[in-house]
Amino acid sequence: RKEVEQDPGPFNVPEGATVAFNCTYSNSASQSFFWYRQDCRKEPKLLMSVYSSGNEDGRFTAQLNRASQYISLLIRDSKLSDSATYLCVPFSDNYGQNFVFGPGTRLSVLP
């Protein structure tokens, strides 16, 4: 089983739609979780951290289920500018490789 699994998509949604991405991770020792956004031919950039109680940042809501080793990202009222690839990233306090990057889910928001 891969360490981090995501549905690759693409998710093609109209502007204004609500879309949800799922992510599962295999390392139960993961301590922190992040969603990164990556635009085409650009470096990944931090979108939001995922807190154990779930958290919201504007139109974005992240949820964590440690028991199921599952993370989700919900985007409400999608904008054209949300079109990107979304990477799920668990973090563990290991010496060496702390971050494990998922393969990403591609989102296209259509006019």
Add this chain to the structure above:
Amino acid sequence: NAGVTQTPKFQVLKTGQSMTLQCAQDMNHEYMSWYRQDPGMGLRLIHYSVGAGITDQGEVPNGYNVSRSTTEDFPLRLLSAAPSQTSVYFCATQQGTTIYFGEGSWLTVV
């Protein structure tokens, strides 16, 4: 306000050639790393360094060398380029749970 600077941004190599991807940071971070990103796969760690004079292998180190003589610089050397090394390479620094990426280097090996 440079952060992490990678050069070159684009490079085409012939099989068997060697080259060095440069990475420099101005944030005084101890931890630096190199990742490669291929279609359908997450970023994979090639090599990392926890400080000047210390380097270690990541998940996919074969065919690459690194050195860390200063805190600022962490070059990645391809010893004898192969088509399988065609990829996008990202250098990064890390402080705590925050990772800072360079803009990437697109490498094609023909």
